[in-house]
Amino acid sequence: MSSPALVWFRQDLRLEDNPALHAAAGRPVLPVFVFDAEAAGEWAYGGAQRWWLDASLRALSDRLTRLGATLHIARGRAEEIVPALAAQIGAAEVHAGRLTEPWARARDERTHTLLQAEGRRLVLHTSALLTEPHRVRTKEDKPYSVYTPFSRALFALGEPPAPLPAPRHLAPVADAPAGLDVDKLGLLPKPPAPPWWSGFERVWEPGEAGAQRRLARFMAKAVRGYDGARNTPGAEDGTSGLSPHLRWGEVSPRQVWHAARAAGVEGEATWLKEIIWREFSHHLLWHRPQMPEAPLNPQFAQFPFEPDARLLRAWKAGRTGYPIVDAGMRQLWHTGWMHNRVRMIVASFLVKHLLQPWQAGARVFWDRLVDADLASNSASWQWVAGCGADAAPYFRVFNPVLQGEKFDPDGAYVGRWLPALAHVNPKLVHRPWEAATPPAGYPAPILAHAEGRDRALKAYAAMRGGAEQA
DNA sequence: TGAAATGTTGGGGCG
């Protein structure tokens, strides 16, 4: 019998197209998951992520059991636990998918060093991305900082490899050490009654089977009209709903790429562009590890934000008085997810109208999104704030009323999340303060749009003036 | 993956 292998699951919670698992299969396998909140520091799992992880680990554990192996679950410092387990079972290799988070890269290096000291090694596979961030370079051998040439370079690499099949059987490690039960991880805090995540399970089915069902449903019908429908938050099935499944690696970008190719319809190209935005974000995080904290455009370090706990609280609670903003924040709270068009609108409102630092918004999303991913979240907030790579020009200030009227013309979206507006005349639902009798129970605008826009543009001008003098 | 201000054009009402 060949020597056993340890497969370290981190953010690739699937059996299909899992290169780490594929490499280890054929030998006795110990699958391991370590809940390591310490290594991530302030970017440890947010609340909604913990809800998802709890359910996804149960699904993964079930699938592995059916194939013959038992998922070993542990809690603590992974860089110590993983090498210790490898030593205990006599594994020469630890296989895992490569991660792009700066803290995870540092931890992988330390883990590899510890393993090496005992003649073992950590083998990292291309698993969560179509290609490794360091494999795509400009002609001048530099990382990309603009989306379009990056996507061209990615296409120039040709079709990604076909997905790998799941192992049909896994040989367990003899005398495998027992791990914890998922319940013992205590991923979900003691619930308030009713818990804030009580609506999540009506919307989501974490785990690989749920991911496959979503993908199949999207390919069967929605991808066809994706080009137009993706911007209509009030419609069901306008988007794929795959973001949390991709974030947790319950489905791989290679799988969705090939599924879209097979569909061969109009919306396919638009949707693949979104997948490539995800790749681009990881590319940026890999090459600019400070991205979660600091603006990529250094000029924006001088931006005169005006941190204000009251304004931030109103935005978080969905009480700004702008229906499209408030509905988005309610959808986020109740489902752990927000439509992408609405994410742009609420982010623009926080950063520009309310002059709150984008980092504050990114933290809120981090805690509340089930699909929160450090690369995509940081890159997208910087994009909206105008300080990111290939970012929207700062002066592109969304008008929350016009955006609402354009993308939610009948008010279906805002009515669903804001009961107070459910029966307001669609002509006025995005500007309820103009109604003869404004709806009871809905706040007046926290500030006038024109005033907020003006102030944002002045702040931008002040930053640029200050930078020129410097 | 904007919005608002400003500029231009052309049709129609009207004296």
Next chain:
DNA sequence: ACGCCCCAACATTTC
């Protein structure tokens, strides 16, 4: 018939 004004529709510029 003509000039004038109004203004919608579109284009351009600016933030």
